[in-house]
Amino acid sequence: MNYNLKTSMPVLAVASLFMASVACAQDATKASDTAAATAAASPTAPASPALSPAMAGPLAYSAKPLSFDLGPLGNKVYVTGVASGIALAQSHALPSPVDNKSLVDITNGQVFIQKVDGQFQYFAQVGIYSLPSIGFAYGKAAATTGATYGALPQAFLKWAPTDSFSIQVGKLPTLIGAEYTFSFENLNVERGLLWGQENAVNRGVQVNYTKGPLALSVSWNDNFYSNKFSAVSALAAWTVNSSNSVAFVFSANTKKTTIATGATPLFQNNQQTYNLIYTYNSGNVFLQPYVQYTHVPTLGALGTTSSSTFGAALLAKYTVDKHFSLPARVEYISSNGDTVTGVNLLGYGIGSKAWSFTVTPTYLFNNVFGRIEGSYVKATSATGGFGPLGLDTSQARILIEGGVVF
Numbered sequence: 001m002n003y004n005l006k007t008s009m010p011v012l013a014v015a016s017l018f019m020a021s022v023a024c025a026q027d028a029t030k031a032s033d034t035a036a037a038t039a040a041a042s043p044t045a046p047a048s049p050a051l052s053p054a055m056a057g058p059l060a061y062s063a064k065p066l067s068f069d070l071g072p073l074g075n076k077v078y079v080t081g082v083a084s085g086i087a088l089a090q091s092h093a094l095p096s097p098v099d100n101k102s103l104v105d106i107t108n109g110q111v112f113i114q115k116v117d118g119q120f121q122y123f124a125q126v127g128i129y130s131l132p133s134i135g136f137a138y139g140k141a142a143a144t145t146g147a148t149y150g151a152l153p154q155a156f157l158k159w160a161p162t163d164s165f166s167i168q169v170g171k172l173p174t175l176i177g178a179e180y181t182f183s184f185e186n187l188n189v190e191r192g193l194l195w196g197q198e199n200a201v202n203r204g205v206q207v208n209y210t211k212g213p214l215a216l217s218v219s220w221n222d223n224f225y226s227n228k229f230s231a232v233s234a235l236a237a238w239t240v241n242s243s244n245s246v247a248f249v250f251s252a253n254t255k256k257t258t259i260a261t262g263a264t265p266l267f268q269n270n271q272q273t274y275n276l277i278y279t280y281n282s283g284n285v286f287l288q289p290y291v292q293y294t295h296v297p298t299l300g301a302l303g304t305t306s307s308s309t310f311g312a313a314l315l316a317k318y319t320v321d322k323h324f325s326l327p328a329r330v331e332y333i334s335s336n337g338d339t340v341t342g343v344n345l346l347g348y349g350i351g352s353k354a355w356s357f358t359v360t361p362t363y364l365f366n367n368v369f370g371r372i373e374g375s376y377v378k379a380t381s382a383t384g385g386f387g388p389l390g391l392d393t394s395q396a397r398i399l400i401e402g403g404v405v406f
Contacts, residue, residue: 045070049116051080052123053154053173055185056287058325058362058404059369060172066406075118081111082184084369084403086130088138091384091396099137105130106141107183121158126151129182131200133191134356134397135377135385136347147262149225153181168206174190175206175217175235176251178290178315182373187286187317187327188360189373189401194292194311196332197249197345199251202233213239214269215333223238223253230255243282249275256299265305267343268383271296286317292333295345305339309345316338329358348393370402 016287021162023117038320051061068080089102110127128151130141150173173181175199184190204221215237223231230253237247252272258267277290295308311333321324334353335345342350379385379393386392 008099009019013054015314049076049078051078051116052112053182053185054180055127056180056187056315058187058319058327058364059184062367062406070323077113077115078405079111080112081127081142082108082182082403082405083110084108084184084401086132086183086189086399086401088132088291088397090138090273090398092392092394093388094137094386095388096372103138103140104139107132107189108134108403109141110182117228119159119161120162123154123156123158124152125154129153131181132183132189132399133196134358134375135193135196135354135395137378149263152396153201156332166208166209168208170203172202172206172221174202174251175219175233175249177249177275177292178271178288178313183401184403184405187315188375189371189399190358190375190397192313192329192331192358193333193346193354193356193377194313196347197292197294197309197311197333198273199268201225201263202231203227204229204231215239223251224265224269225261226257226269228255228257228259228260230257243280245279247275247277247279249273249277250331256297256301258299266301266302267296267307269343284316284319286319288315289313290315291329294345296345304343305338305341307335307343307345307350309333309335323363325362325364327360327362332354346379346385348379348385349381351381352382352385354382355380367405367406368402370400372401373401375396 009337040298061080066078069075072079083308084107086107087104093101094101106128107130110125113126114123115121128141128145130139130144145164154171154173156168156172158166160166176196179186179191179195204220206217206219209216217235217402219233221231222229233251235247235249237245239245247329253270256270265317270296274293275290280287290313292311298306313331315329317325317327332355335351337350338342339350344350346354354377356377360371361371362371377395377399382393386395
């Protein structure tokens with residue numbers, strides 16, 4: 001997901017605000033439809049109800065989420081949400097107004113309204129958000145919200161006539177990848193290099209079926225939010241036991257398109273994507289290695305020949321106690337294509353490669369959280385990608401995110 005939006009400002013305000021909120025709190029005293037997301041869920045997440053958006057942890061919704069009885073609209077309607085802010089400093093920033101050496105911003109100001117039981121269910125996500133991702137310029141929340149999925153980024157209706165079968169229609173979370181779209185959903189604040197090649201929100205219809213340890217989902221959608229319904233996605237997940245699961249994911253556009261917007265990268269919108277994801281979650285240890293392959297076909301109308309990427313990542317988390325955990329991520333991704341007619345899929349030059357490391361110590365007190373994150377990206381066989389002239393091949397970031405999940 002490449003975004004190239006305006007950012008600005010210095011770094012310490014969010015940190016001080018967060019520490020004050022933690023002190024006050026101390027003084028006062030993908031859940032998802034797929035088995036893969038269930039296996040990735042935080043052990044502190046409520047078992048019932050299964051709320052959306054899904055969370056990989058360490059953050060989690062309140063064990064007693066706010067609910068209302070709205071009669072015809074549902075016996076129980078749950079209202080949850082997240083409010084969080086970020087302070088960030090980075091090396092080799094692109095020139096202003098594209099990027100800045102330091103900034104303060106909102107990462108999430110969102111409310112989720114949902115009915116999660118009965119045959120007819122619904123979900124609506126409303127608010128403002130940024131989509132921080134390593135390797136790309138940070139886009140401020142106000143600009144990102146308007147340029148991507150709007151103030152209603154996800155919303156769908158769901159018909160579940162049985163416990164094993166359901167159909168969803170609307171603006172759906174993608175089936176692709178191991179990381180979710182919004183910062184509060186993931187182990188790390190920033191999404192990784194592999195996520196940069198994946199779609200995030202699809203408009204379309206999705207059919208889900210579960211039987212025992214097997215979970216299947218198939219979606220007909222608009223791929224990278226193109227509003228052209230010509231893509232298919234599918235997920236097959238197998239829960240081996242309470243600690244282990246494996247998932248295979250596939251997505252492809254059935255037609256070649258030339259659509260390009262803030263949410264629709266031209267070449268990725270035409271690609272095929274394959275994921276193989278393994279999840280281990282037991283006791284204090286969470287491990288999720290996965291591999292990804294993408295292929296962009298020859299696009300004669302644009303004069304480009306086929307290009308592809310291959311990536312591998314390991315997401316990990318060690319839970320020290322109920323308050324403190326240590327998530328980390330390491331990744332490698334490579335690309336190939338003809339040096340003249342190929343496609344610059346990574347943003348660092350045709351045929352470039354990159355690796356990254358991210359660590360995110362996280363503190364959680366009741367529903368108030370703070371995360372300090374350090375990340376480093378290095379591009380090789382590259383023509384650039386960072387710095388005032390766009391010629392540097394590495395970037396280091398440090399950031400603080402604080403907020404509350406309710």
